[in-house]
Amino acid sequence: MGLFTRKILRIFIIFLFIMSVSSSFAEEWKGACEKNYPPFNYINKNKKLGMDYEIINLVMRKLGVKYSVHNDSWDKVHALLKDEEVDFAWQFVSTPERQKLFYLVGPIRYxxxxxxxxxxxxxxxxxxxxxxxxxxxxxxxxxxxxxxxxxxxxxxxxxxxxxxxxxxxxxxxxxxxxxxxxxxxxxxxxxxxxxxxxxxxxxxxxxxPRYVAFSKKNKDKSIAFGNALKTLIQTAEYKEIIKKYSAL
Known part of the structure; x- marks a missing residue:
């Protein structure tokens, strides 16, 4: 294989990688969290509220990504992520078992x-x-x-x-x-x-520390989420969210 051909092949591989990442970011991300875990996430008169909801929404706005959230029992949330029926879920404590099952990003708070x-x-x-x-x-x-x-x-x-x-x-x-x-x-x-x-x-x-967990098929998404989170934790907007709910 000549030098020119190898360069073309390398460019093509990089192009495919970029396209695959772009495609995964263009689609709606599927999230899940416990239905009733106030003041971090809960539903009041069909409106989703809570500290973690606001943090997640802040990160997703930074990424420019559309997302949905399925609310359920903690057992079901854990199972949905393990079975890769959702892309990410929160709020997880880090354990050796979970580190093997998921990509743990954060912490988003303590x-x-x-x-x-x-x-x-x-x-x-x-x-x-x-x-x-x-x-x-x-x-x-x-x-x-x-x-x-x-x-x-x-x-x-x-x-x-x-x-x-x-x-x-x-x-x-x-x-x-x-x-x-x-x-x-x-x-x-x-x-x-x-x-x-x-x-x-x-x-x-x-x-x-509490983490957002991503399924093993979503490494790129976990990295992007983690990078955005690191930037936002330093902002006044993030600190105001923590302050608001800590005062409840």
């Missing part, structure tokens, strides 16, 4: 895990997980918390479908404590008038 108990609970605070030994701890099905918590065996984990059910389970005495995002549990308690029945234990678990 969460704060905290324990909530009934106001009548004798627990005042906690310092180590063994303080919960023999107790029943409510969790959301398919969520990942910290590695230490996920692997701890000396208390019973009781699964619930979502954060609203989690708080209801606590108020009804099905569990002794629940773990979840501080802002989400605060929002749910205020919205559903549970504030007089529950309280947080003062010590938090850990500041948790």
């Amino acid at each position: 969460g704060l895990h905290a324990f909530m108990v009934r106001k009548s609970s004798t627990m005042i605070n906690w310092h180590k997980l063994s303080d919960f030994d023999k107790k029943r701890i409510g969790i959301v099905r398919k969520y990942n918390y910290t590695t230490e918590f996920d692997n701890y065996k000396n208390f019973t984990k009781v699964e619930f479908a979502n954060n609203n059910d989690l708080i209801i389970g606590l108020t009804k005495g099905f569990v002794d404590a629940i773990i979840g995002d501080f802002y989400t549990l605060s929002f749910e308690a205020r919205t559903n008038n549970y504030t007089k029945q529950v309280r947080f234990l003062p010590s938090s678990v850990k500041k948790i």
Whole structure:
């Protein structure tokens, strides 16, 4: 093969790559997130709201990409992305298993895990997980918390479908404590008038980075999204979104 022919072939390959990337960006991206995870994403009078919705929308506007969002249970969102029925989904905690399954981009923000108990609970605070030994701890099905918590065996984990059910389970005495995002549990308690029945234990678990996950067939999209996110995190518009919802 001559030098001229090799150059032509190289140009042709680059052209095909550019065309394939351009085509993937021209089509509507399919996203998914949990239907009821306020204040990060939730639906109010058929309007989609929340901190993560606004961040995702900010990035997609930067990219100039049309996208749709399917709202469902967390189990279903995870399954849709794993089966590559959607291109991306949020908001994921990074784990070794998920790093093998998806491209994790971000973090788009940070969460704060905290324990909530009934106001009548004798627990005042906690310092180590063994303080919960023999107790029943409510969790959301398919969520990942910290590695230490996920692997701890000396208390019973009781699964619930979502954060609203989690708080209801606590108020009804099905569990002794629940773990979840501080802002989400605060929002749910205020919205559903549970504030007089529950309280947080003062010590938090850990500041948790949250990611947008892309299916393995969408590497180019994940890279583009990540680059746009890095730029936008430094902007006043992004910081205003965080500030607005943190004040809820």
